[in-house]
Amino acid sequence: MAQKIPTRLYLSEDEIPKFWYNLRADMTEKPDPILHPGTLKPATAADLEPVFCKEPVKQELDDATRLIPIPEGIQEFYRAYRPAPLIRAYFLEKALETPAEIYYKFEGTNTSGSHKLNSAAAQAFYAREEGLSSLTTETGAGQWGTAMAMACAFYGLKLTVYMVKVSSEQKPYRKALIETYGAELIPSPSNTTESGKKILEKDPNTGGSLGCAISEAVERAVKSDKCRYVLGSVLNHVLLHQSVIGQEAKAALDKYGVKPDIIIGCAGGGSNLGGLIAPFIGEKITGKSNTRFIAVEPASCPSFTRGRYAYDFGDTAKTTPLMRMYTLGNGFIPSANHAGGLRYHGMNSVLSKLYKDGCLEARSEVQTGVFDAAVRFMKAEGILPAPESSHAIKAAMDEALECKRTGEKKVILFGLTGTGYFDLTAYMAYNTKTMTDHIPTDAELEQGFASLPDIPQNK
Amino acid sequence: MAQKIPTRLYLSEDEIPKFWYNLRADMTEKPDPILHPGTLKPATAADLEPVFCKEPVKQELDDATRLIPIPEGIQEFYRAYRPAPLIRAYFLEKALETPAEIYYKFEGTNTSGSHKLNSAAAQAFYAREEGLSSLTTETGAGQWGTAMAMACAFYGLKLTVYMVKVSSEQKPYRKALIETYGAELIPSPSNTTESGKKILEKDPNTGGSLGCAISEAVERAVKSDKCRYVLGSVLNHVLLHQSVIGQEAKAALDKYGVKPDIIIGCAGGGSNLGGLIAPFIGEKITGKSNTRFIAVEPASCPSFTRGRYAYDFGDTAKTTPLMRMYTLGNGFIPSANHAGGLRYHGMNSVLSKLYKDGCLEARSEVQTGVFDAAVRFMKAEGILPAPESSHAIKAAMDEALECKRTGEKKVILFGLTGTGYFDLTAYMAYNTKTMTDHIPTDAELEQGFASLPDIPQNK
Secondary structure, eight states: OOOOOOSEEOOOGGGSOSEEEOGGGGOSSOOOOOBOTTTOSBOOHHHHTTTSOHHHHHHHHOOSOSEEEOOHHHHHHHTTTOSOOEEEOHHHHHHHTOSSEEEEEEOOOSTTOBTTHHHHHHHHHHHHHTTOOEEEEEESSSHHHHHHHHHHHHHTOEEEEEEEHHHHHHOHHHHHHHHHTTOEEEEESOTTSHHHHHHHHHOTTOOOOHHHHHHHHHHHHHTOTTEEEOOSSSSHHHHHHTHHHHHHHHHHHHHTTOOOSEEEEEOSSSHHHHHHHTTTHHHHHTTSOOOEEEEEEETTSOHHHHOEEEEEESSTTOOSOEEEEEESOTTOOOOOOSOGGGOOSOOOHHHHHHHHTTSSEEEEEOHHHHHHHHHHHHHHHOOOBOHHHHHHHHHHHHHHHHHHHHTOOOEEEEEEOBBOTTOHHHHHHHHTTOOOOOOOOHHHHHHHHTTSOOOGGGO | OOOOOOSEEOOOGGGSOSEEEOGGGGOSSOOOOOBOTTTOSBOOHHHHTTTSOHHHHHHHHOOSOSEEEOOHHHHHHHTTTOSOOEEEOHHHHHHHTOSSEEEEEEOOOSTTOBTTHHHHHHHHHHHHHTTOOEEEEEESSSHHHHHHHHHHHHHTOEEEEEEEHHHHHHOHHHHHHHHHTTOEEEEESOTTSHHHHHHHHHOTTOOOOHHHHHHHHHHHHHTOTTEEEOOSSSSHHHHHHTHHHHHHHHHHHHHTTOOOSEEEEEOSSSHHHHHHHTTTHHHHHTTSOOOEEEEEEETTSOHHHHOEEEEEESSTTSOSOEEEEEESOTTOOOOOOSOGGGOOSOOOHHHHHHHHTTSSEEEEEOHHHHHHHHHHHHHHHOOOBOHHHHHHHHHHHHHHHHHHHHTOOOEEEEEEOBBOTTOHHHHHHHHTTOOOOOOOOHHHHHHHHTTSOOOGGGO
16 A cells, blocks of 8 residues: 655655755756857856856866765755755645645745755855855845845855845845845945946936846956855756755655656746756656656746747846857846746756757746736645746646646646745735736847847857 | 754654643643623633634633544644744854753744644634634734634635734735735724724724724624634633644654753743643643743733733723733733734733742843844844744843853753744844834833722732
8 A cells, every 4th residue: 555645745854965966967968068258168167266166166067977965064054944845735636626646845944935045055155165255146036145145144254135126125025134144235236336337327217137236246256356256046056056956855755656747847047947857857868757847937038938049148248158048138128027036038058958958848827827826826735935936836737737637647746946925015916906917029039139149159 | 872863853744743732731720710701700601602613612611631632624734834843953052152952843834924823723623613604803913814814715714804003004915915815804993893993083093902903803703693703822722722832842852852941932922832831831830840931021011020910801992701810901002012922911821820830930021132132043043033932032042041151051942933024124123223122111010000900809
């Protein structure tokens, strides 16, 4: 007889992963290299080290080592809030009357409210080990800024957060939390950097953008020997750190002999999805499994589903190395959407390669539909989800309803990346039916594509 | 060799309590009975049932049954968010350089953000079982209102929440969350009740009070056959439901052979503290243990430390039965304090009796000191605590520092009742040093005492 599966599948502390799982090692075809924007040659560690910490740079460029040890100093931090629960969605299954089994890995039980802390801990630890005294970063929705503020408080580092101005005004409590953890918060664009000043000169009333905040944070970091820049998504080393999500989920499912048929994650820069699928996708790549992997993105910022596979900059000031990825163009300005964490023009290059090679599916959802799903979920499961995470909920519910139609008893696993405590303005808009959807027109997309670098690799 | 104690001591789903622990059964001297305010005779079930649900009334009056079974319909709800973690505060111990061992039972991992859900689940379940269609309640800080909204969404009941007007204005996100769960939220005082109208006539601009919101919710409930009133603290049945906190904490500690020397909880109406100490205090009462039990209350609302042990009403409209308790008088108006959940004039009568009999200690703390402790805690442990819970943190830290002074290796257990996601206005006041402390003068206390009922029992 099958063992009864509990509602919350906790692991013990000993079962927190001791290695990160580098999914690039499982890829038979590797993603294209990062390019130096000047020489258009593959970027070296020396190219990246003025901006990023040394160990993350090494991880960024390593596509061969499958298991990378997690230093004890990071494991110690992980023990403060991990293992994160894997939850069997019995209540949601009942509400949907589906024969499907639904599981979700819930990363929102820590105070930063999301999975971002997994990489923040790692990046702050390495900065301290390298003898740095401070870090800079940017934050849009605020999850990453909060996570970095927590990690820097723990490891004793100074942190400056450039927060997209409109976000810092809409989310005063996010700002308060980041400041309570002792970080300096600067609404971006600001006059503390050249790139900020340039943007303010053009448009003094701009609400800012993630790309612009990245430019400011990078500029500030490279001006000091003792300071580096940290990024919360998009890059390979961030996906690597997030592999604790997938590994814990797999370990918990393995205990009960459960194998997911469908694995779903929301995708902005891709770090959560990349971390969730890390230990699962190898078998798919080698044709040994039929598991489906689904990325869900907002219809207002559809990098996968309507973007181009091209080399592009990670920021609007065009200062970062070039990455080959699905992108809407660094100049694409996504319309306002309550899932601030998914408003990014590009996508991690590993996930982009997997999508190109047919190992990963993608779909886009409008936010009113996403919030319909979020509210149904929270009433059934009792957890207030972040708008970003709710994209995955929407797809999981759709797949479960499809099972109801066909009578199939599929196993669905999705990533519930975070909580919506700081997103109640969005829920208020939903409750009062003032939430609207925007799907970019083809002409709007063309404007974004026009910003793609005009280089031979993009021909 | 002693077993290594993990940072998070989770129990398995099978270990969620199947009985509530009624600590009154362990008391050799029972608390004085609740009195009918008209007859001044002990209140009967028939007196209480027009207001409250039947099964909770039975539990309210039962001071003999030690273990009361938790119905499967409530256990099912508990499985959605329990067991709650017991956490060994390794990081805080290190930060304080104390030889003490500190543990805290963290009840904030559910979406309502506090322990209140433990009783909300029970009360909503019994209402549904009784065939009721709706419930009313009041909420101050908002934790209880959110918990009831979640529970009513789960059990399919209509809920009306009277929220203290000034709170509903200061905490729009709390309001949004309660409404997203489908409850009707009415800022109190309102013109939906006679008691509300009366107060508004006197002072149209009043911000309301908890006592007034209680009066409105009770009035609304008694006007309908299919509606009852639910309360989130103070009453014995609420403490009973909260005994899952103490039982889980004890079960987790027992696994490692750990016995607490000091158990600490914040105290407003007393439900969290009563639940935490439930399975521990019997040995103290019978002289078999020397464990110290400490209640921590705000200096601005010091029921235990400066109140009188007297019969008093639970609400300002003087409509509830009379309870013998430590009270500042139902007419006492506590000054503004960010720990809204602790702004109550009275105290549960069981805890009052234990305090009177010397089984329980109490102390009061000013809020600036409480927030000093809260911020130190959150930087070390990574959890943003509610202002209410931070009263317990403050006392736990003081006891741990005393151990540092004396070199004693005591075991300290405290209740971390909830998270501070909706209290960031308070943290902002703390960060900007605009937070002030108010300690009532003796004259202010005398004004409150003047409102105590003039009955023989109070002579």
